[in-house]
Amino acid sequence: MTDWAKGAAWMAGEIVPVxxxxxxxxxxxxxxxDVIYDVxxxxxxxxxxxxxxxxxxxxxxxxxxxxxxxxxxxxxDALTSMVARSGLRDTYxxxxxxxxxxxxxxxxxxxxxxxxxxxxxxxxxHVIRPEIVxxxxxxxxxxxxxxIPADCVNSRAKxxxxxxxxxxxxxxxxxxxxxxxxxxxAGNVTEGPGxxxxxxSGGKVVTADLGVLEGxxxxxxxxxxxxxxxxxEVRALPVAELMQADEVFLSSSGGGVLPIVRVDxxxxxxxxxxxxxxRLSALYWDWTRRAALRTEIPYD
Amino acid sequence: MTDWAKGAAWMAGEIVPVxxxxxxxxxxxxxxxDVIYDVxxxxxxxxxxxxxxxxxxxxxxxxxxxxxxxxxxxxxDALTSMVARSGLRDTYxxxxxxxxxxxxxxxxxxxxxxxxxxxxxxxxxHVIRPEIVxxxxxxxxxxxxxxIPADCVNSRAKxxxxxxxxxxxxxxxxxxxxxxxxxxxAGNVTEGPGxxxxxxSGGKVVTADLGVLEGxxxxxxxxxxxxxxxxxEVRALPVAELMQADEVFLSSSGGGVLPIVRVDxxxxxxxxxxxxxxRLSALYWDWTRRAALRTEIPYD
Numbered sequence: 001m002t003d004w005a006k007g008a009a010w011m012a013g014e015i016v017p018v019x020x021x022x023x024x025x026x027x028x029x030x031x032x033x034d035v036i037y038d039v040x041x042x043x044x045x046x047x048x049x050x051x052x053x054x055x056x057x058x059x060x061x062x063x064x065x066x067x068x069x070x071x072x073x074x075x076x077d078a079l080t081s082m083v084a085r086s087g088l089r090d091t092y093x094x095x096x097x098x099x100x101x102x103x104x105x106x107x108x109x110x111x112x113x114x115x116x117x118x119x120x121x122x123x124x125x126h127v128i129r130p131e132i133v134x135x136x137x138x139x140x141x142x143x144x145x146x147x148i149p150a151d152c153v154n155s156r157a158k159x160x161x162x163x164x165x166x167x168x169x170x171x172x173x174x175x176x177x178x179x180x181x182x183x184x185x186a187g188n189v190t191e192g193p194g195x196x197x198x199x200x201s202g203g204k205v206v207t208a209d210l211g212v213l214e215g216x217x218x219x220x221x222x223x224x225x226x227x228x229x230x231x232x233e234v235r236a237l238p239v240a241e242l243m244q245a246d247e248v249f250l251s252s253s254g255g256g257v258l259p260i261v262r263v264d265x266x267x268x269x270x271x272x273x274x275x276x277x278x279r280l281s282a283l284y285w286d287w288t289r290r291a292a293l294r295t296e297i298p299y300d
Numbered sequence: 301m302t303d304w305a306k307g308a309a310w311m312a313g314e315i316v317p318v319x320x321x322x323x324x325x326x327x328x329x330x331x332x333x334d335v336i337y338d339v340x341x342x343x344x345x346x347x348x349x350x351x352x353x354x355x356x357x358x359x360x361x362x363x364x365x366x367x368x369x370x371x372x373x374x375x376x377d378a379l380t381s382m383v384a385r386s387g388l389r390d391t392y393x394x395x396x397x398x399x400x401x402x403x404x405x406x407x408x409x410x411x412x413x414x415x416x417x418x419x420x421x422x423x424x425x426h427v428i429r430p431e432i433v434x435x436x437x438x439x440x441x442x443x444x445x446x447x448i449p450a451d452c453v454n455s456r457a458k459x460x461x462x463x464x465x466x467x468x469x470x471x472x473x474x475x476x477x478x479x480x481x482x483x484x485x486a487g488n489v490t491e492g493p494g495x496x497x498x499x500x501s502g503g504k505v506v507t508a509d510l511g512v513l514e515g516x517x518x519x520x521x522x523x524x525x526x527x528x529x530x531x532x533e534v535r536a537l538p539v540a541e542l543m544q545a546d547e548v549f550l551s552s553s554g555g556g557v558l559p560i561v562r563v564d565x566x567x568x569x570x571x572x573x574x575x576x577x578x579r580l581s582a583l584y585w586d587w588t589r590r591a592a593l594r595t596e597i598p599y600d
Contacts, residue, residue, distance in 0.1 A: 023323065025309060025418065026420065030460065032465070033460045034462065035330075099466075106423075108494070125406055129406070149452070149485075152445060152447065152463070153448065153461075154467075162333060163453035179408065
């Protein structure tokens with residue numbers, strides 16, 4: 001009996017338990033972090049916004065010049081059959097395009113590599129554990145490290161180059177904070193490891209425009225705001241404005257809308273999740289149940 | 301019969317053919333590019349400057365907070381037994397520390413991961429093929445992409461975050477050039493994919509001080525210069541100075557000293573490798589035969 005409880009993977013057309021899914025130590029996906037990926041979640045047995053994730057993944061692949069030899073239908077089939085086989089209902093489902101290895105050993109030309117697609121699914125991941133969010137989660141503004149500028153690595157193509165986030169996480173953990181957000185070199189708020197950040201001031205929500213991944217959950221939050229008549233701005237967010245906000249929250253497919261009660265020494269809402277974040281969080285889970293945004297998975 | 305001609309790997313204490321060496325698709329070494337590595341070469345059956353590479357690797361591991369549970373002697377033994385088993389004499393030998401996966405699934409804390417060491421060896425790699433170097437190799441100065449700043453990712457800890465190099469290589473290949481060098485945001489020359497760069501002006505060599513890996517081959521070049529009385533400066537190298545230099549060359553453990561005859565539209569030395577680079581290249585190969593810098597490998 002194969003144990004699928006920990007997850008499954010789709011590797012070159014074969015579905016295997018996630019622990020058996022591996023890539024070669026000389027694959028440029030690893031040795032040059034030459035990878036594009038995306039993460040779609042499933043909720044109660046259906047993908048949420050699968051087409052939007054596949055579309056962003058395809059755009060990222062084009063910008064990074066990855067040709068994996070599969071069209072959207074083939075990738076969608078791979079993801080669907082993989083999750084179905086796992087039997088898991090609430091999941092974190094990752095699709096990856098990796099550069100592979102050169103056709104001619106010793107080549108240093110990425111265009112001479114054989115790109116490949118793979119995918120893996122594990123039980124749903126929360127970027128901050130729900131019990132910590134309920135108690136009041138904290139974010140550290142990194143002091144010694146800045147977000148990699150977009151003219152070095154394209155932040156809009158979801159990538160694995162987390163060196164700045166990892167250094168920031170070490171800072172945050174040492175300071176006793178749950179997670180970290182990075183500033184750009186102009187002192188504007190960008191994003192954190194696996195999430196976008198929003199500030200709420202006078203009932204209006206603001207999130208960064210540049211130097212960030214255009215998160216699908218961020219998009220969902222902005223669409224919810226439009227639907228319920230909450231004003232939203234996508235523009236530079238100076239760190240001073242973040243510190244003076246009424247509320248702060250994160251958006252991530254790993255948890256939806258996550259209220260934050262503390263940034264550095266600043267406490268928001270007397271340490272209790274704010275009303276705007278709480279409302280958006282509840283609506284986010286409602287949206288994951290909307291049929292028009294779901295792709296149901298045919299389990300055996 | 302195991303075919304070792306393509307290389308070998310040391311994975312968790314076992315030596316396997318390199319094609320069988322893999323890491324898990326959920327390892328943070330891959331998914332967060334949370335990896336430190338180093339490359340030592342062997343020449344005619346002996347490591348060149350093995351202790352220097354191990355020392356730099358250890359310093360990088362400390363700065364990145366990797367504890368792989370092995371001391372220098374154990375890592376040296378792993379590399380030695382791996383190369384001996386491969387039977388290969390002239391090699392590119394990579395040692396890697398990867399973050400691994402969290403002890404508790406779902407954790408987002410790098411300190412809760414189980415780091416691990418592995419290594420692999422393949423036949424010697426040239427960053428530019430020798431026949432191209434002999435004909436006159438060319439370097440493109442990237443226009444659309446800049447080197448990741450050191451306050452985002454520590455350039456002195458050898459890492460796999462090559463997104464900027466890969467984007468630069470695409471530019472270079474499209475323009476018909478062999479490889480690429482990146483500038484920092486101040487317009488100074490930094491480094492390229494797998495090499496440092498030197499400019500020679502009036503018999504004096506100059507290489508960048510900041511935003512670069514302190515290459516062991518770069519160090520060897522500086523030591524050779526000191527021994528033979530060639531003046532050398534380690535400081536900011538503005539791109540204008542590069543374009544006005546008499547000669548340009550690269551240093552890399554993947555090829556030693558590589559003369560360059562063209563940078564963008566600028567031709568150096570009428571398209572023929574320059575005398576300083578040629579002399580340093582020959583001396584580099586002499587140095588790889590110096591017993592004091594070698595660790596001989598006990599093949600069976």
